[in-house]
Amino acid sequence: MSQDAPPLDRAAATRPLPKPGILDIHPYVPGKAKAEGFAQPIKLSANENALGSSPMAQAAFESAEQSLHIYPDPRASIIRTAVAERYRLEPERLIFGCGSDEVFQLLNQTFLEPGDNMVQGQYGFAAFAIGAYACQAEVRFAPEPGYRIDVDELLKCVDARTRIIFLANPGNPTGTWIPFSEIRRLHEALAPSVVLVLDGAYGEFASDPAFNDGLDLARTASNVVVTHTFSKLHGLAALRIGWGYAPAEIAAAVDRIRLPFNTSIAAQRAAVAALGDEDFQRASLELVEIWRPWLTQQLGGLSLEVVGGSATNFVLVGFPRTAGRTAAEAEVFLASRGVLVRSAHLYGLEDHLRATIGLEDQNRALVEALADFMKQ
Ligand SMILES: Cc1ncc(COP(=O)(O)O)c(C=O)c1O
Numbered sequence: 001m002s003q004d005a006p007p008l009d010r011a012a013a014t015r016p017l018p019k020p021g022i023l024d025i026h027p028y029v030p031g032k033a034k035a036e037g038f039a040q041p042i043k044l045s046a047n048e049n050a051l052g053s054s055p056m057a058q059a060a061f062e063s064a065e066q067s068l069h070i071y072p073d074p075r076a077s078i079i080r081t082a083v084a085e086r087y088r089l090e091p092e093r094l095i096f097g098c099g100s101d102e103v104f105q106l107l108n109q110t111f112l113e114p115g116d117n118m119v120q121g122q123y124g125f126a127a128f129a130i131g132a133y134a135c136q137a138e139v140r141f142a143p144e145p146g147y148r149i150d151v152d153e154l155l156k157c158v159d160a161r162t163r164i165i166f167l168a169n170p171g172n173p174t175g176t177w178i179p180f181s182e183i184r185r186l187h188e189a190l191a192p193s194v195v196l197v198l199d200g201a202y203g204e205f206a207s208d209p210a211f212n213d214g215l216d217l218a219r220t221a222s223n224v225v226v227t228h229t230f231s232k233l234h235g236l237a238a239l240r241i242g243w244g245y246a247p248a249e250i251a252a253a254v255d256r257i258r259l260p261f262n263t264s265i266a267a268q269r270a271a272v273a274a275l276g277d278e279d280f281q282r283a284s285l286e287l288v289e290i291w292r293p294w295l296t297q298q299l300g301g302l303s304l305e306v307v308g309g310s311a312t313n314f315v316l317v318g319f320p321r322t323a324g325r326t327a328a329e330a331e332v333f334l335a336s337r338g339v340l341v342r343s344a345h346l347y348g349l350e351d352h353l354r355a356t357i358g359l360e361d362q363n364r365a366l367v368e369a370l371a372d373f374m375k376q
Helices: 055-067 077-087 099-111 126-134 151-157 180-189 248-257 265-276 278-300 327-336 360-375
Strands: 094-097 117-121 138-142 162-168 195-199 224-229 242-245 314-318 352-356
Touching (some): 055 278, 094 248, 099 126, 099 242, 117 151, 151 162, 180 195, 278 314, 327 352, 327 360
Antiparallel strands (some): 314 352
């Protein structure tokens, strides 16, 4: 954001002008969904669930057909109760949103005013900063050496005007994670006035015992919010539903600005059903656990550098400059073969592509296409 631009006289302008900073925001770029010449490309560009969604969730979604004329429950009570029971949380401390994206936006809006700053990692998920800039706050990017969040670097960015820290664990687009001991160390070093948001969108895919999504800290801390989504493990990205677990005071403050009907009846019902479908969740995790190491090993064999230790349903693939083939060229080549992956250049990772772990034939198609590309 151009902080130094002279203030505009918006009242004297010949047309309505957005408030300062808005037009400097880079709009969110979603993963590509189309490949020319392919009616159904292999879409590995948005970290969706390769297995689709739970049949139980689909049936619940269909049941909403009879209720299209009715406003949804503004408290989202059925999913509130289900999440509270499943994770042993106090229902009144839950915030539901149109995806966890909306929970981030609500937190930014609640805590940031012009002159404040938000701190995140260098490769932090784009939605964090978009929401902070919209509040005319400064965004501070802490270096992530080795593509990993570094607590000391985050702390170096914090000052008296820091109101919020966003930390996706595991991260997107890096796929890396930090242990709970580091999260605790970060929390202990923060003033109690700073909100620490732990985004667990991919937390379910992290199987190492040293991983913890932070709920155990959030239960007792007065400044920690943990978010989760139904878009990834549960495969409900289209329905836009996510949640946050916050201290009661934060949940109550957020509730004052939340749009009253921000999650739909279909989303609430499908999310309850998805949460109860443990078979689907298990199958989704197994798919990732089988193919993540396979992809890592195969891509490594092509002289590509898979960023180590992905704890997510995707891998971040580096194209070494010495290989003479760039990530941008690879993205175009893969699309010509009907395989869509995600460029990471907007995160400053020009030499990397991010690929979602797909079904067996999709993963094999990705590796074959990349092998052909590297041979060229
Ligand atoms: C790190 C991270 N957090 C949050 C989200 C947003 O998820 P939702 O679909 O719940 O808005 C994503 C989506 O890709 C993500 O990658």
